[in-house]
Amino acid sequence: MRLDLTVTVLLGTLLQPCLCMPKSHILNLRSEAHAMFHHGYDSYFKFAFPADEIRPLSCIPLSRDNQPENFALNDVLGNYSVTAVDSLSALAILSHTSAHSHEQFWRTVQNIVDVYYPTGFDRDAKVQVFETVIRGVGGLVSAHEFAVGLLPMAGIPGVGINGWKYENQLLHLAHDLATRLLPAFTTDTGIPYPRVNLKYGCVNVRPEDEDAEANEKCRKDDEEAEKGGFKPLWNERTETCAAGAGSLTLELSTLSRLLQRFKEDYPEEVEKLKKAKDGLRHKWDDVEVFEKVSQDAFWSVWERRSELNLVGAGLDAVTGSWEQQSGSLAGIGASTDSFFEYAMKTYILLSASPTVPSLANPEPSPPLAYFDAFEQAAAAINKHMLVDSPAVFYQGVHMQTGDAMVQWVDSLSAFWPGLLVLAGNVSIAEKACLFYTALWQRHQALPERYIPARQIVALQWWPGRPEFAESVYHLYRATKDVWYLRVGEMILRDIQRRCWGRCGWGGLQDVRSGEVSDRMESFMLSETAAYLYLLFDDDHPLHKGDQAWVFTTEGHPIIMPPQKRIRGKRSAIRNTDMQMHRQGYGRTKAPTCENPKMLKQEPEVGALFSRVASRTDTFHSYNAVGLNLLPPYVPRQPTRITLLDNENTVQEFGYYNDKDEENPYRYLIPYSPTNGSFYPWTLPPEIISPMAYCGKLPNEHKLDLVFSVTQTKPGETPPPGWINIRGGVLINSLSGLRLGFEKQLVEDTIEYFVTKIGDRVISRDEIVVIEKVNIDTLHVDGGIRFQTSKDEGYEVVFDFETEHKPRPTPTPTSTKDSLKDKKFEIKLDGEDLSDEFRTQVEKILRESLLRHLPTENTNTVPERTLTAQPLTPDSNKFLIRRHLHAILSSGIGAVESPPLAGRTHSMLHSMVHVVPSPTLPWRSVYVAGLACDQPLPSIAATYPVILFKRGKCPFSQKMSNVPTSSAVKLAIVVNFDESVPTHAGYEEVVDFDGGGGVNDWVALRDDHLIRPLLDRYQVDSRNGQRRKNPVALVFVGGGEATYRALADARAVGLRERWKVTLDGLLVGNLVPVV
Template identity: 35%
Template sequence: MTKEMFFHGWDNYLTFAYPEDELNPMLCNGRGSDKLNPSNININDILGDYLLTIIDTLDTLAVLGEKEIFEDAVNRVLKDVSFNQNNKVQVFESNIRILGGLLSAHILASDPTYGYAIKGYDGGLLRLAQDLADRLIPAFQYTKTGIPYPRVNLRYGVPRTETVETCTAGAGSLILEFGVLSRLTNNSYYEDVAKKAMTAIWNRRSDIDLLGNVINIQTGQWIHTASSTGAGIDSYFEYLYKAYVLFGEPEYLDMFEDAYKAIMQHVRDPSGYLYRNVHMSSGALMATWIDSLSSFWSGLQVLYGDIESAINGHLVFYNIWRRYHALPERFDFYRKTVDIGFYPLRPEFIESTYYLYRATRDPFYLHVGEMVLEDLNNRTRLPCGFASIGDVRTGRLEDRMESFLLSETLKYLYLLFDTDNIFNKIDSNFVFTTEGHFLPLAGRYLKNAPSAKDAKKIDDSVCLLHNIRTNKHHYIQHPHNLDLSSIPYRPATDFAAAIVGNNDNNNPEHNKERILLYNMLNPSGYCTSPQTIQADIQYRQQQTFELTFNTDARTHKLHRQSPKFVELVGGFLAKSLSGLKLEITKRPHRTGGGFQVTRG
C-alpha cells in the first residue's frame, strides 16, 4: 500500500506539476516560487524553480527498488535543472532538500555498492550540488560570527535588506551536506564554514548548556531565548550526533553529549514524557505547548541508545495522533487541546516510529505505522495527490503537497514495513539526514577514525539494536498477544494517554479503566497506590464482571465483559469463577516493587 500511495503522489506530480517545484493536489497543477509576492516566505523560502520534488525524491526511488525510474529522474534533473534563478531562498531548506538530494543521488548513481549505479554517469549531480553550494556560500561571508544569513538570492547573493536574525536549526544544520560535499570534491571550504557556524552557536550556549531559538548573526546575541527540542532548534542536535556517526570525529559527540545531558535535566519535564519550551538560562517554563517537529527526538534518542526515554516520548505523540488522526502543529499539554491545528504531512513522527521498530522489533510500532498509513490515505488523498490538513480537528484540507511527503514520510513508512530492504541491512557508517536523504561516506573520505572505545557508541542509522542496555527491560522479538513487555501493555502507555487527554470515546468502559490506572500511576509509570488495595470481583451471569478497588476511602468500579479462557505468558486466565475477593499489597522497591496477592 505504501508504494501505491507513493506512486499516486509521484505520477500525479509528473502529470500535472512537472517541471514546477510542487504539486497542488486540489487544482491539479504545479506550484513554483511566488514572484508576485516576494515576501511570501512560506512559499519562497522553499520553492526556487529548481524541480524541488524531483530532486528531493531521487533516493526514495532507490529505497523503493525502482532503478529505471531512478535513472529517468536523474536524467530529468541533469536536463532541466538550473540554479541560476533570481529567487531568494532559505539556506537551510535549500541545503537539506536540494543539496542533500543531489549528493545522495550522486552517490547512488556512481557507487555500484548499492545497486543503482547508472551506466555512463559522469558526476553531473555532484557538479550541480557544488554549483548550488557556491550560490549559498555568500550567506557565510559577511557575518562577524560565522553564523550565516538565513537567505540568499541564488543569482545575486545576500540582499542588502536581509534580516540578521536566524534560528539555531537553520544555521547549525548544514554540516552533513556541506561536509560530504567537501569530502567528495576535495575542497574543505564548504565543511569549514558549516562547522564554524555550528560551533559558533554552541559557544554561545548558556551556563546550563542550553541553546536559544533565534540569534543575531552579527552580534551573537540571543533574540529568542526559549530552549526546546522542537521548531527552530530541533535538527541542530540531530546534526551534532549524526556528524559523529558519519565522520567519526569525537568533538561532535562531545558537544552532543553535553547538550543531551542539559536537555534531559532542564527541558524534559519531571514525568520524563514531555520536552518543553524553557528559558535557556534558568530552565524555567516559557510555554505549555509542544510541536510536531519535536516528535523526531525519539528517533534521535534511539540512535544514541536511550531507548526507554525514546519509548516514553514517542507515546505522547502516538496518543495525540490517535486522538486527532494526525499531528497538529502545536498541542497544549496543559489545556490538553490543539494550539495550532495544521498538519502538512510531516514525517518526524513516523521517522521515530521506524527507528523504534528497528531497535525493539515490537510489532506495536508496525501497528502505529499502519494507523498513520490509513489516516494519510483516508484523510488526505485526493484524485491528484495528497493534500495538507489545514485543521486536524475538522479535517479541512489545503492545496499543497510538500516534497517531504515523498522524500521522507512515505520513505520511512516503506522502510518500516519492508524489513528486508537493502537500506535496512547496511552496516557501514551512514545517516539519513533531517530531510531523510541517504548519506553514506566511504572510509577513504574519513579524516580521523574513532577509537575502539568511541566506535562502540556509534550506531548506524537503521539502528539494528536488539539488546540495547536491556539490563532492566526485555525487548521482545516475537511477542505473544498478551505479553506484558510489549509497549501497549506497559503502564507508560496509559500514562502518556492521560497526559494528552486521549479518551477513547468509542469505549466508555475503557475510559473508566484508564482513569483508574492514571490515578494509581506516578509520572514514571510505576504504581504508587496505598499499601493495601481491596479488590472484589463478582461475575454476573457469566457474562460480565464487576471489579471494585478501594483506595484512600474511594471506591472505583469497572464493568467488563467476562474474559474467555486464554493463555497468558507463564500461565492461564480462567473465566469460570463465581466470585473472588483479593487483598493486594504493594511490595517495596528494594524487593523489586510491584504488587502481590496477600489474601484472597
C-alpha cells in the same frame, strides 16, 4: 472459569502465528506505502515538473510568488524542481521492489540534467539557505551516491534507462547549488545569513544591471552597495535560528569529500570544468570550503549556548547575539531540532572518515567533539525540559535559567525519540514515543502545537511532517517490536483516509475538522512515505551491513566516500586522535549503545506478545491527551462527532475526509476494535500479554502550571523570579515559572500544596509568599482558577533594631549547585562563610551575568547582596521586620474592622535585603503589663499601640483601663501560657540578638490562638463613659520573647491575612501578602 497459568501459556504458544503481524500483511503495507509515494510523485511528474510542487487537490503546479515577505512559500520554492530533487533518494529506496520506481529515478535524473545542467541553478530566486541545503544539495548528493553505487540501489550503477550513461551530473549540480549559497557565509560570526539569491549571490543587494556578474561577498551597508552599483532590495532580516545555521554539516561535508574524490579520480575532467566560462559555478580550487563553513557554523552556534548548555532558538547572523524574544526559548522542536540531530549524526558520519587537517582547515574538530556536544546538550534537555508525568514529553524553557517558558509541544519535536535511539537511549525513546502515538490517535495527525496541560490544540495544522514516522521507524529497527508496525499502519491509514487528493496528498489545514490543504510539501514524499516504506521492508539493503551512513534531516541517506590509501593517511588520523585527547574528548571507556534486549522492563513478556503494548505505563499517555474524552464508538460512516473536552468546551472532530467522493480510502474505519482509549487503533488486543496490567496513573493528585514569560524592555534586567526567605520562598514574578501542586488530606479536607517552583522543592513545613495583586490579576488557561479571600486572622507587623548582623537566609540548595544552575541569585548555607569568600562568589556571578547582557547596559546589573543593610552607611545597626499571627477580639466591645497599615511590603526587585519598606504607621509602643489593678497613666493616651500581658483579669477590664484618645489605635495582648504546643516556636521568630536571620514576609500560622472575648462595651478609664471609637484588640502568642520584642519595636502595623484557592481547593502553603 479461570484458566490455569500453564494452560494460558500453552494457548499462547498455539496462537503465536496469529498474535504477530503476518508477513503477508507487512508486505501489503509496504505495497501501500509504495503506492502512496507514487500517487503523489507520478502526479507531480506528469502535471507539474519542472515546477517546484503540485497542488494535490486542484492538480496545478505551484511555484514561488513575487511577494518578498512570503517566507513560508519562497524560502523553500527556489524554481529548481524541489519535489523532484527532494524525492530522488526515495525513488532509489523504492527501486529494490519496484521496476517503476527504478525507471522513474533515472527518468527524473535525465530530466533534471536536461533542464538544469547547461546553466546550473541560475535562478533569480531568494531562498533560505537551510531549506536549500537539506532539500536541494542533500537531495542531489544522496541521489548521486545511489546512482554511482555508494548506496544500494537496484540495477547497474551509473546506467539509466535505455543505456543512458550517468556522468556525475548530479554531483556537479550539487556543487553549483552549494557554490551559489556560499555568499551567505561571509558574516564575521561564521553564522550564515538566513537567505541568499541563487543568481546574484548577495542576500540584501543585487546589481542594477541584471547582466552583471554576481558579487561573491555580501555587502554590509547601503553606502558600500551604492558605490558598487548595487541597490538594496528591502530591509533584510538577519535573524536565523540554531537549527538553520547549525544543521548543514552532513550535506556540505559529504559534498566536499565527494568533490575531493572526484578531483583525485578525474583530474582532466576537473580542468575542463574549470575552463568552462558558461554554465555551472564551482569552487574546484577550494572544495574543502563547504565542509569548513558548515562545521564553523555549527560551532559558532554551540559556542553561544548558555551556561546550562541550553541552545536558544533565534539568533542574529551578523551580531551573533540571541534574539530578544525567540532567542531566549530553548526547546527540541522548531528552530532547534536538527541542531541536536546533526551533532549526533555528524559524529557518526565523520567517525568513519575524520576531517584531515589542511591549509584551509588546519585544526578540524574531531568526530568525538560532536558527540561530546550532543551529550552535554542532551543532559541539559533531560534536566530542564523533560516532563515525566502524566506522560513523557519535553517543554520549552528559558535558555539562561532553565525555567519553563511555554506550555506547548510542537510536532517537530517528535523526531527526538528517533534521535535518542541513535544515541543508545532506547528506554527513554520508547516512553517519549508513547505520547506522540496517543496524540496522533487523538487527532489522527500531529497538530503543529499542542498544550498537554489543557489538552487543547494551539496550532491546528499538519502539513505532512515526517518526524513521528521517523521515530517509529528507528524504534522498530532497534526493538523489532510489532507495536511499531501497528503504529506505522495507523499513520499510513490516517494519511490515506484524510489527506488524499486527486494529484497527491495534501496536508491538513485543521486536524480537528479534517480540512485538507491544497499543498503537498516535498517532505510528504521524500520522508514520510519513504520512512513508512522502510518500516515495512525489513530486508531492504540499507538495513544490511555496518557502514556508517545516516539519514539527513530531510530523510536523504548519505555516506562518506571511501578514501584512497595514500601515504601519510594513517598518521593524519592518528594525529587527529591525539588532538582529540588533548582537547578533552578522549574517554577511558568507548561509548556504547544500550542493548534493548537487556533492558529490564516489567512485566517481562516473551516473543509472543508486544513488549511495548504490555508495559505498565503504555496507556498512561491516553489520559495526557484526552483519549478518554472520546465516545466509546464512532459511527461507521463519514461524519463529524461533537464532544466535550476536559474544560467542558464543545469540540467538533472530523474523522473522515468526506469532501472528496473520489477518495478510495474514504470508508476506512479509524477506530480500535475495543474502545476509543485503546491506541494505536490498529493494535489487536491479542498482542498484549495476558499477564500484563496497567499501572496506576502517576501523579493523579498533582498539577503543574506553567506561566508565560513577560517580555522586558531592551537592556532591562528582569527581577529574580523567586528567592529564599525565612521559612520558605518569595515569588517575585510569575514570568516563566513552573509551579507544582499536590493534593493532600488535611483533617478530612483536601487541600493543594505548592511542592515545587522550577527545580526548587518546597518542603512540607515551608510557605510560598506572593504579592496578592499578582494573584488577583492572574488568568490561567484563559480563565480564573486562582481566587483570594480574607482569612479570619490578622498579622501584627513590627520592626526591630539590632546591632547583630543577621545571618544569610538558609536554603536547601548548595553553593555549587546554585552557581551551576545559574538562577538569578546566590544561595549560601551556614555561618562560617567569610565576607571575603562571599564577595568572591558575588563577583563571579556578576561577571557571569555581564557576559550574557548587552555591553551598553552592564551598569544596570544590580548587586547581588545577601546580608541585611545598615540603617545608614555610617550606622552599625540593622532594622529587621517580623510578623506575628494575631486573632481579633469578639464580643460587644470588639471592633469589627481594625485600622490597617495598608501595604506593608514592597516586593524585591533585586537580591538586596534593604531596610524594610514601606514604613509602618505606628512608631511607639506603651508597655502596660497586666494592667488589671488601676487605669493606665495619662501618658499612655499618646501612644498608638498598647501592649498587655495576658492574665489576672478579663480582657474587658484591661481595655477599660486604657485612656480614651484618638491617638490609640491598637491593643495587643500576649499569651504567656507555656503549655500551648506552639509556644516554643516563637523563640526563633523573635531571636534577634542571636542573629536569627533577615526579614520574614509572613507570620507562621498558630492554630492554638484563642479569640479574646470583650463581653462589655469599652469605656473611658477616666469617666466610665462608653467610647465612641473603640480600640481594636488582637491576641498573639509567644510569651516573654514576643513581649520583649514588641516592647522594643521601632514601628508597628496591622495587616489582613489572605488565603488562596485553586479550582476551589485551598492552597495550604501559598500566602498572598499586601
